[in-house]
Amino acid sequence: AQGNGGARGRRGRAGPCRAGAQLSVPRQGTRDHPPAQVALRDRLVGTVVACFKRHGAAAIDTPVLELRETLMGKYGDNSKLIYELQDQGGELLALRYDLTVPFARYLAMNKITNIKRYHIAKVYRRDNPATTRGRYREFYQCDFDIAGQFDPMLPDAECVKIVHEILSDLQLGDFLIKVNDRRILNGVLAVCGIPESKFITTCSTIDKLDKVPWEDVKNEMVGEKGLSPEAADRIGEYVQLHGGLDLIEQLLQDPKLSQNKLAKEGLGDMKLLFEYLTLFGITGKISFDLSLARGLDYYTGVIYEAVLLQQQNDHVEDPVSVGSVAGGGRYDGLVGMFDPKGRKVPCVGVSIGIERIFSILEQRVEASEEKIRTTETQVLVASAQKKLLEERLKLISELWDAGIKAEILYKKNPKLLNQLQYCEDTGIPLVAIVGEQELKDGVVKLRVVATREEVNIRRENLIEEIRMRTSQL
Amino acid sequence: AQGNGGARGRRGRAGPCRAGAQLSVPRQGTRDHPPAQVALRDRLVGTVVACFKRHGAAAIDTPVLELRETLMGKYGDNSKLIYELQDQGGELLALRYDLTVPFARYLAMNKITNIKRYHIAKVYRRDNPATTRGRYREFYQCDFDIAGQFDPMLPDAECVKIVHEILSDLQLGDFLIKVNDRRILNGVLAVCGIPESKFITTCSTIDKLDKVPWEDVKNEMVGEKGLSPEAADRIGEYVQLHGGLDLIEQLLQDPKLSQNKLAKEGLGDMKLLFEYLTLFGITGKISFDLSLARGLDYYTGVIYEAVLLQQQNDHVEDPVSVGSVAGGGRYDGLVGMFDPKGRKVPCVGVSIGIERIFSILEQRVEASEEKIRTTETQVLVASAQKKLLEERLKLISELWDAGIKAEILYKKNPKLLNQLQYCEDTGIPLVAIVGEQELKDGVVKLRVVATREEVNIRRENLIEEIRMRTSQL
Numbered sequence: 001a002q003g004n005g006g007a008r009g010r011r012g013r014a015g016p017c018r019a020g021a022q023l024s025v026p027r028q029g030t031r032d033h034p035p036a037q038v039a040l041r042d043r044l045v046g047t048v049v050a051c052f053k054r055h056g057a058a059a060i061d062t063p064v065l066e067l068r069e070t071l072m073g074k075y076g077d078n079s080k081l082i083y084e085l086q087d088q089g090g091e092l093l094a095l096r097y098d099l100t101v102p103f104a105r106y107l108a109m110n111k112i113t114n115i116k117r118y119h120i121a122k123v124y125r126r127d128n129p130a131t132t133r134g135r136y137r138e139f140y141q142c143d144f145d146i147a148g149q150f151d152p153m154l155p156d157a158e159c160v161k162i163v164h165e166i167l168s169d170l171q172l173g174d175f176l177i178k179v180n181d182r183r184i185l186n187g188v189l190a191v192c193g194i195p196e197s198k199f200i201t202t203c204s205t206i207d208k209l210d211k212v213p214w215e216d217v218k219n220e221m222v223g224e225k226g227l228s229p230e231a232a233d234r235i236g237e238y239v240q241l242h243g244g245l246d247l248i249e250q251l252l253q254d255p256k257l258s259q260n261k262l263a264k265e266g267l268g269d270m271k272l273l274f275e276y277l278t279l280f281g282i283t284g285k286i287s288f289d290l291s292l293a294r295g296l297d298y299y300t301g302v303i304y305e306a307v308l309l310q311q312q313n314d315h316v317e318d319p320v321s322v323g324s325v326a327g328g329g330r331y332d333g334l335v336g337m338f339d340p341k342g343r344k345v346p347c348v349g350v351s352i353g354i355e356r357i358f359s360i361l362e363q364r365v366e367a368s369e370e371k372i373r374t375t376e377t378q379v380l381v382a383s384a385q386k387k388l389l390e391e392r393l394k395l396i397s398e399l400w401d402a403g404i405k406a407e408i409l410y411k412k413n414p415k416l417l418n419q420l421q422y423c424e425d426t427g428i429p430l431v432a433i434v435g436e437q438e439l440k441d442g443v444v445k446l447r448v449v450a451t452r453e454e455v456n457i458r459r460e461n462l463i464e465e466i467r468m469r470t471s472q473l
Numbered sequence: 474a475q476g477n478g479g480a481r482g483r484r485g486r487a488g489p490c491r492a493g494a495q496l497s498v499p500r501q502g503t504r505d506h507p508p509a510q511v512a513l514r515d516r517l518v519g520t521v522v523a524c525f526k527r528h529g530a531a532a533i534d535t536p537v538l539e540l541r542e543t544l545m546g547k548y549g550d551n552s553k554l555i556y557e558l559q560d561q562g563g564e565l566l567a568l569r570y571d572l573t574v575p576f577a578r579y580l581a582m583n584k585i586t587n588i589k590r591y592h593i594a595k596v597y598r599r600d601n602p603a604t605t606r607g608r609y610r611e612f613y614q615c616d617f618d619i620a621g622q623f624d625p626m627l628p629d630a631e632c633v634k635i636v637h638e639i640l641s642d643l644q645l646g647d648f649l650i651k652v653n654d655r656r657i658l659n660g661v662l663a664v665c666g667i668p669e670s671k672f673i674t675t676c677s678t679i680d681k682l683d684k685v686p687w688e689d690v691k692n693e694m695v696g697e698k699g700l701s702p703e704a705a706d707r708i709g710e711y712v713q714l715h716g717g718l719d720l721i722e723q724l725l726q727d728p729k730l731s732q733n734k735l736a737k738e739g740l741g742d743m744k745l746l747f748e749y750l751t752l753f754g755i756t757g758k759i760s761f762d763l764s765l766a767r768g769l770d771y772y773t774g775v776i777y778e779a780v781l782l783q784q785q786n787d788h789v790e791d792p793v794s795v796g797s798v799a800g801g802g803r804y805d806g807l808v809g810m811f812d813p814k815g816r817k818v819p820c821v822g823v824s825i826g827i828e829r830i831f832s833i834l835e836q837r838v839e840a841s842e843e844k845i846r847t848t849e850t851q852v853l854v855a856s857a858q859k860k861l862l863e864e865r866l867k868l869i870s871e872l873w874d875a876g877i878k879a880e881i882l883y884k885k886n887p888k889l890l891n892q893l894q895y896c897e898d899t900g901i902p903l904v905a906i907v908g909e910q911e912l913k914d915g916v917v918k919l920r921v922v923a924t925r926e927e928v929n930i931r932r933e934n935l936i937e938e939i940r941m942r943t944s945q946l
Binding site for chain 1: 503504505506507508510511512514515526527528529530531532533534535536537538556557558559560561568579582583588589590595597599610611619621623624627628630634638749752753754847848849850863866867870873874876877878879880881883884885
């Protein structure tokens with residue numbers, strides 16, 4: 001065997017079990033990706049990027065290294081998870097924690113007031129990773145954002161449409177996109193008599209409503225967050241609601257909520273969002289859910305989160321709990337934090353959870369026993385007898401120069417059986433066999449690996465024949 | 474304007490001139506890449522990856538974070554350039570310095586004895602970057618390597634072929650690939666009476682022969698490296714030689730060199746390499762050059778380096794001095810350094826200098842005033858009158874769902890002129906215009922931006938028409 005066979009099937013999972021004395025990688029939270037994983041991830045990223053490009057996004061790239069001061073004060077409590085470089089004199093540097101803060105820094109620094117961009121790259125968190133749940137210290141983020149001052153909810157609706165398209169394209173099964181608005185949530189808390197100082201901590205409790213029953217949420221509000229049982233109950237009446245346009249209309253008529261300026265703005269925009277999503281024909285998978293809060297401080301308007309719905313006939317034996325697979329929202333204040341004059345650039349964006357989606361796809365591939373090819377080789381140039389290395393090299397050189405993906409075994413006199421076996425192992429569909437008789441006749445024997453069919457092709461027609469046969473595969 | 478216009482033309486070069494008080498990125502050696510740069514780099518990387526895949530390579534991915542101990546002792550004096558993370562208890566981590574050492578660590582750790590892989594990713598060096606010369610602290614490396622025990626020079630010849638293909642495909646102008654062998658170089662030094670302890674330091678002086686005349690090289694050997702003038706002259710007789718098969722034959726007959734076991738092995742392999750490169754038809758751009766030494770300690774056999782030749786009719790006014798644009802060689806000992814039992818895995822590889830090549834391409838684009846599109850949008854969905862937002866949203870949704878790359882302006886009632894201007898600015902070739910009359914007639918007006926030609930297309934044929942017209946572009 002040669003080539004990539006050795007790496008196939010190896011998982012590259014981090015863990016002490018694999019690391020020998022001189023062989024260790026960082027044991028917690030980073031990992032190598034062998035060819036089969038990279039091939040699968042490239043397929044996933046290809047689908048996502050195709051969607052981003054379909055929506056007119058450009059790509060930018062920012063450094064992994066940022067000034068420490070750029071990152072500080074942007075992630076609340078999570079700032080302790082920022083990886084810092086050793087102080088070696090000069091500027092204090094850190095590894096980026098996400099792609100959003102560098103994006104905002106980039107916009108402010110370059111005075112860019114509108115852009116539609118995507119960025120897929122690694123970010124770093126000094127987390128204590130629960131590797132079984134698919135959390136790592138180094139992982140990919142995959143962001144699409146629209147920055148600029150535009151008419152209300154048009155970019156926001158496009159972000160939700162993008163989530164819908166990507167989850168549909170990836171065929172991950174049934175899903176639901178929950179939407180809410182920070183202003184509605186704040187309005188609810190205000191009309192329920194919660195002081196503004198408790199908004200954020202109360203929201204983080206509300207956010208648990210998708211995992212635990214209302215009684216537990218209420219207990220936390222009263223027991224840990226110091227809300228009165230009555231206030232908690234008033235909140236409960238709102239945050240257990242979910243629905244569509246009808247619910248929006250109902251809340252717009254709500255005697256208390258309709259008096260709150262923020263809530264009214266939020267509800268008005270939510271109505272507009274639903275109208276646009278109706279035109280896109282995707283409201284069937286959208287739920288206006290008043291319990292959706294999302295963790296990040298910097299959201300200022302609409303927020304959304306996509307969750308996969310449990311499959312009834314899931315053929316995967318041991319399904320991982322994957323939680324949300326995409327999320328985002330509007331953050332109109334972040335860019336201003338980096339501008340000396342505080343000039344704001346409204347932004348809305350979405351982050352596709354490609355690490356989680358990758359785990360699902362990987363599990364699915366394993367369950368289906370689909371063999372992922374790690375190379376794209378179309379043809380192996382083989383020889384039927386000894387002493388034909390020169391002929392193999394001449395032929396493969398012609399093929400490479402014609403753009404055909406081709407390999408040879410790196411042996412002077414390989415056995416035909418070994419050459420055919422290599423094709424079986426690595427999924428190469430065709431074999432171009434040179435032999436003494438073929439050379440005399442000016443032909444090459446083309447063998448189809450799957451069917452074992454063999455046909456003599458005139459040398460001058462070989463390239464065209466390979467192209468034709470591999471375009472059908 | 475909306476979309477990506479704001480970023481076009483900005484260079485993202487690091488430098489104090491751009492960085493404001495709250496706006497600073499690491500001032501030395503890192504940089505943002507705006508859309509136009511990413512688009513150009515994607516084009517470059519696409520060409521390189523296509524070649525790697527044509528040769529049957531798989532992709533792997535290793536972490537940016539490596540254990541400090543993995544990197545130490547692999548880069549000689551350059552180890553001081555390794556970026557270390559802050560000690561936060563637990564393992565000491567560092568940012569990878571190149572892709573080769575992590576590759577060797579990966580092979581040893583996973584007991585992989587053969588693989589053909591490529592890896593394109595960022596590496597980190599705590600260098601004092603001369604940004605004008607295109608050196609940064611964070612930059613891309615682009616490596617292709619073949620690991621495994623194979624018949625002599627077959628993978629080595631393929632690596633040289635790959636360099637030839639890539640430089641040809643990129644149309645960078647005339648180039649030369651210098652080849653040599655560490656064993657020949659060591660044999661030359663041995664037969665010239667140089668003690669082994671001075672091999673490495675003498676090699677680093679020899680390596681300068683492509684930039685300075687022999688007299689300067691000799692002076693350094695004698696003045697700084699402590700060689701006798703006679704020994705230096707004996708070396709000079711060899712290292713000023715360059716040629717092809719004839720030179721190899723001549724040296725194989727050389728009374729002194731042919732007595733040296735290492736040199737003889739190296740010359741034998743060099744002869745084989747030239748025979749294979751002759752079969753590939755590329756010896757016209759190959760030069761066996763005895764002054765080529767290359768810096769890295771870990772090379773054990775054949776080494777090569779590609780340089781661009783100065784263009785006579787270069788239309789670029791201020792050509793950068795780019796030095797070598799690709800290089801590599803055989804390193805049979807590196808993997809064994811990571812194996813507890815020291816098991817060796819022979820490796821040969823090549824690194825394409827994509828940062829340098831990128832600088833050349835960028836300069837060329839600037840000189841040619843070619844406008845690089847940063848997006849791939851095929852059609853803008855526009856309206857001729859007010860109050861047609863709903864119709865625009867319905868139409869663009871249909872286009873997206875059919876896989877057409879489409880945008881709208883994020884305004885309720887944009888002026889037609891502004892919509893057309895947006896297409897001019899961003900290079901969108903087609904406009905699908907909905908108007909009241911068109912809606913009545915069941916058609917969409919398709920406008921070709923370049924020619925201003927307008928034609929009514931029946932709504933049900935629009936997608937096919939857009940596909941047809943954009944496949945021709």
